Amino acid sequence: MPYALLLPALIFLVVFTYWPMLQVSLISTTDARRYGDIGGFIGADNYVRLFADEDFRGALVNNALYAVGTVVPSIALGFWFAIMLRRSGAVTSFCRAILFFPTLMPLVAASALFIFIFLPTIGLADYYLAKIGVRSTNWLGDPSIALWSLVMLTVWKNAGYYMLFFLAGLQSLPEDAEEAALIEGANWWQRQVYVVIPMLGPTFAFVTVIALINAVIQIDHVIVMTQGGPNNATNLLLYYIFQEAHEFFDLGKATAATVVTLALLLVLSMFSLRTMEKRVHYEG
Numbered sequence: 001m002p003y004a005l006l007l008p009a010l011i012f013l014v015v016f017t018y019w020p021m022l023q024v025s026l027i028s029t030t031d032a033r034r035y036g037d038i039g040g041f042i043g044a045d046n047y048v049r050l051f052a053d054e055d056f057r058g059a060l061v062n063n064a065l066y067a068v069g070t071v072v073p074s075i076a077l078g079f080w081f082a083i084m085l086r087r088s089g090a091v092t093s094f095c096r097a098i099l100f101f102p103t104l105m106p107l108v109a110a111s112a113l114f115i116f117i118f119l120p121t122i123g124l125a126d127y128y129l130a131k132i133g134v135r136s137t138n139w140l141g142d143p144s145i146a147l148w149s150l151v152m153l154t155v156w157k158n159a160g161y162y163m164l165f166f167l168a169g170l171q172s173l174p175e176d177a178e179e180a181a182l183i184e185g186a187n188w189w190q191r192q193v194y195v196v197i198p199m200l201g202p203t204f205a206f207v208t209v210i211a212l213i214n215a216v217i218q219i220d221h222v223i224v225m226t227q228g229g230p231n232n233a234t235n236l237l238l239y240y241i242f243q244e245a246h247e248f249f250d251l252g253k254a255t256a257a258t259v260v261t262l263a264l265l266l267v268l269s270m271f272s273l274r275t276m277e278k279r280v281h282y283e284g
Contacts, residue, residue: 024255024259025255027039027251027252027255029042029043030046031046033250033252035245039252046252046255049253049256050257050260053253056240059232059236062147062234062235063216065147066151066154066236067215067216069148070158070214071208074155074162075204075207075211078158078161078163078166079163079204081096081099081166082169082170083166083170085163085167086170100164102156102157102158102159103160105157106220107218110153111153111221111224114225115224118140118149120136120137120138121136140225140230146230150221154214154215154218162211165206165207165210166203168203169200170200177195178196205272213265216238216261216265219239222239223239228240228243237257238261241254241261242254
């Protein structure tokens with residue numbers, strides 16, 4: 001009976017996940033140019049060309065910086081929001097709704113909104129910064145800060161989403177552990193660091209993996225706001241794959257980049273899960 005119940009999920013996984021992954025892996029060893037082409041087998045040539053491509057290496061570095069800049073602040077803010085709004089009440093419920101609202105907004109709509117916020121001189125960001133004497137900034141046109149402008153948008157949008165996971169984790173924690181630490185003389189900060197955070201190890205591990213996946217698969221804002229520019233400063237891996245497949249018609253190279261991206265994501269996810277869960281304190 002258990003296997004019969006799991007069979008529908010397994011069928012969907014095979015059809016919509018594992019089979020497409022196998023197809024991508026096979027195409028990455030051919031010289032196919034477009035979808036539907038039956039390319040000839042060329043082995044690892046696409047991977048050789050891929051790692052020799054300066055644009056791919058640049059996209060890899062950009063995505064690494066983007067991941068660090070979005071994952072760490074988003075998770076930290078999500079956890080902080082959850083700690084501050086842990087107790088239920090009318091005010092905390094209202095604050096939770098306000099913080100969760102950016103998650104409900106489609107990324108395309110949020111990107112369009114932030115285009116107006118980041119407009120040089122007349123945008124909201126420059127308007128309020130001018131109040132404190134900060135000069136106008138070309139947020140999306142300066143290669144040195146364009147990527148970090150996308151990071152700010154992503155943190156604003158995702159922190160409230162991660163807050164929900166931490167709220168659920170906090171509600172499942174045994175209260176006697178914190179009460180025992182309080183009796184022992186631990187202050188608020190010590191209780192969070194030595195009691196709450198270690199017991200939320202599984203939640204941190206799960207949220208970290210979700211955040212890493214989002215850092216790779218979310219490119220709507222890149223397409224809407226920068227198209228990978230200026231000077232490829234915001235060109236992320238998925239946008240690079242999109243360009244190779246649909247603009248340069250190099251399907252073999254695009255699928256090779258997809259395989260490499262999936263492999264990196266899998267390794268990072270496994271590392272995050274193993275590292276976080278090693279520090280879990282389970283209730284006896």
